[in-house]
Amino acid sequence: MKRCVFFDRDGIVNESPGPGRYVLTAEEFRLIPAFPRLLARVRAAGFAAVIATNQQAVGLGLITREALDRLHALFRERLWLEHGLTVDAIMVCPHRADEGCGCRKPKPGLLMEAARQGGYDLKDSWMIGDAERDVEAGRAAGCRTILVHPAFPSSAADWVVESLESLDILIAEGRLIL
Numbered sequence: 001m002k003r004c005v006f007f008d009r010d011g012i013v014n015e016s017p018g019p020g021r022y023v024l025t026a027e028e029f030r031l032i033p034a035f036p037r038l039l040a041r042v043r044a045a046g047f048a049a050v051i052a053t054n055q056q057a058v059g060l061g062l063i064t065r066e067a068l069d070r071l072h073a074l075f076r077e078r079l080w081l082e083h084g085l086t087v088d089a090i091m092v093c094p095h096r097a098d099e100g101c102g103c104r105k106p107k108p109g110l111l112m113e114a115a116r117q118g119g120y121d122l123k124d125s126w127m128i129g130d131a132e133r134d135v136e137a138g139r140a141a142g143c144r145t146i147l148v149h150p151a152f153p154s155s156a157a158d159w160v161v162e163s164l165e166s167l168d169i170l171i172a173e174g175r176l177i178l
């Protein structure tokens with residue numbers, strides 16, 4: 001069965017807009033330079049790659065789903081043209097926190113749906129995020145988990161690393177084997 005690395009979006013793929021703020025335009029979608037290298041490494045190791053993101057901004061009416069999809073299409077185009085890389089899917093939870101859906105992380109719905117569509121073996125897959133709710137979603141789906149956070153907070157994650165760069169080095173040196 002295929003294995004997948006799930007990536008949170010804000011704070012992993014693109015710079016986080018900060019708590020309670022949202023990326024609403026292409027100008028605000030700023031790729032984190034270390035992400036393409038990490039994605040390339042994950043791809044080279046034979047993993048599928050899926051981005052799983054809470055985008056409550058849709059439910060709050062701050063951005064339409066169509067505009068969000070256009071943002072993601074631009075991102076995928078840039079990833080391909082500038083880095084020759086692809087992701088298999090971008091899974092979005094558009095709901096507000098108060099809607100009680102099953103897809104908003106820390107719930108595992110986005111990961112489960114991606115696994116159903118892509119045929120991924122979740123117990124041999126990984127979730128990489130910058131918030132504990134990403135770790136919780138990954139664990140609830142049965143994945144192994146990596147928290148990327150400069151302050152090394154206490155976490156249920158299998159690994160806590162300070163940055164994407166340090167994660168890339170750990171994998172490159174064979175100290176963290178995906």
Ligand SMILES: [Mg+2]
Nearest residue numbers: 008010011130
């Ligand atoms: Mg995040």
